[in-house]
Amino acid sequence: LEITETLVRSGALDIIVIDSVAALVPKAEIEGEMGDSHVGLQARLMSQALRKLTGAISRSKTCVIFINQLRMKIGVMFGNPETTTGGNALKFYASVRMDIRRIEAIKDGQESIGMRARVKVVKNKVAPPFRQAEFDIMYNEGISVSGSMLDVGTDLGIVRKSGAWFYLDDERLGQGRENAKTYLKHNPDVLEDIRSRIKAGSPELSGRLAYDGHEAAVAPVNGLVPEEIEV
Numbered sequence: 042l043e044i045t046e047t048l049v050r051s052g053a054l055d056i057i058v059i060d061s062v063a064a065l066v067p068k069a070e071i072e073g074e075m076g077d078s079h080v081g082l083q084a085r086l087m088s089q090a091l092r093k094l095t096g097a098i099s100r101s102k103t104c105v106i107f108i109n110q111l112r113m114k115i116g117v118m119f120g121n122p123e124t125t126t127g128g129n130a131l132k133f134y135a136s137v138r139m140d141i142r143r144i145e146a147i148k149d150g151q152e153s154i155g156m157r158a159r160v161k162v163v164k165n166k167v168a169p170p171f172r173q174a175e176f177d178i179m180y181n182e183g184i185s186v187s188g189s190m191l192d193v194g195t196d197l198g199i200v201r202k203s204g205a206w207f208y209l210d211d212e213r214l215g216q217g218r219e220n221a222k223t224y225l226k227h228n229p230d231v232l233e234d235i236r237s238r239i240k241a242g243s244p245e246l247s248g249r250l251a252y253d254g255h256e257a258a259v260a261p262v263n264g265l266v267p268e269e270i271e272v
Contacts, residue, residue, distance in 0.1 A: 042090040049097045049105065056104045062087065063110040063126040084128025091134045107131060138164035147177060149219070155179035177222075187225035190235050191218065199238045209235065 042065065048054055059065075067082045098105055109125045125132070132138065140161045147155035161173045175192070177185035191207065191214075194200035200209055207214040207221040209231060215221035225232045 042086070042094075045105065046090070046094055046097060049094060049101050049103045052101045052103070054103060056106065058106045059108065061108040061110055062131065063112075065127070081128070083126065084130065087127040088130035091130050095134055107135070132164070135164060136166045137162065144175065147179070147219070153180075155182075155185070185222060187222045187232060188218075190225060190232055190239070191221055193239055194235045197239060197242050199235060199242060 045057055045059065048057055065083065065086065067079065067086050069082060070077070070079050073079070094105065097103075109127065109131070111123050112126055114122045114124050140163050142159050142161075144157040144159050146153045147157060156178050157175065158178050159173060159175045162168075162170050164170055177188035179185050179188075191200060194209075195202055195207070200207055200214070202208075205216050207216075207218070212231070214231070215224045225235070
């Protein structure tokens with residue numbers, strides 16, 4: 042965390058990712074022995090660090106992303122037993138908190154080639170919270186642009202689904218979602234056509250937010266459509 046503070050104050054980086062909060066080890070724990078009790082040590086560490094980091098982040102405009110892990114509360118009979126490590130300080134100081142969960146595996150026959158993920162914004166200081174998005178994360182690829190385009194296009198009626206087939210006007214995109222995604226991936230002109238129709242057909246997707254001389258695309262509600270940041 043001291044290294045993070047130094048990097049933030051330098052202003053040399055735009056984004057810093059800490060993976061993960063649960064893996065941050067206090068000095069006392071490193072120097073101690075296995076089995077030693079360190080109650081609340083990590084929570085105090087995070088609270089002290091975030092008090093120092095918050096001002097530096099505000100001045101440098103650096104985006105710091107903390108990845109965390111879920112734990113279960115002991116003895117909880119009612120309500121959600123899930124919690125995150127590192128105490129409550131990170132929850133209070135964070136501008137945006139997102140709950141990311143795996144929904145299902147994406148398979149090609151018996152082989153897993155990706156997964157379907159759902160993201161819920163549980164806290165947001167810069168936009169309306171509690172929105173959700175679902176998208177495909179493909180192994181060795183990342184978030185599937187063609188899958189997001191296909192989902193949003195289908196929701197808006199731009200892409201037509203008849204049985205297992207997907208159509209764009211009279212053009213067949215493929216039988217089954219994965220085949221349609223593959224077709225769009227190999228035909229960027231068709232993908233761009235769907236993108237332009239989506240932006241033209243939905244004011245929310247074609248809207249722009251001006252901030253510090255930059256224009257950033259507004260993310261849709263029902264899916265994530267990656268957009269370039271225009272300077």
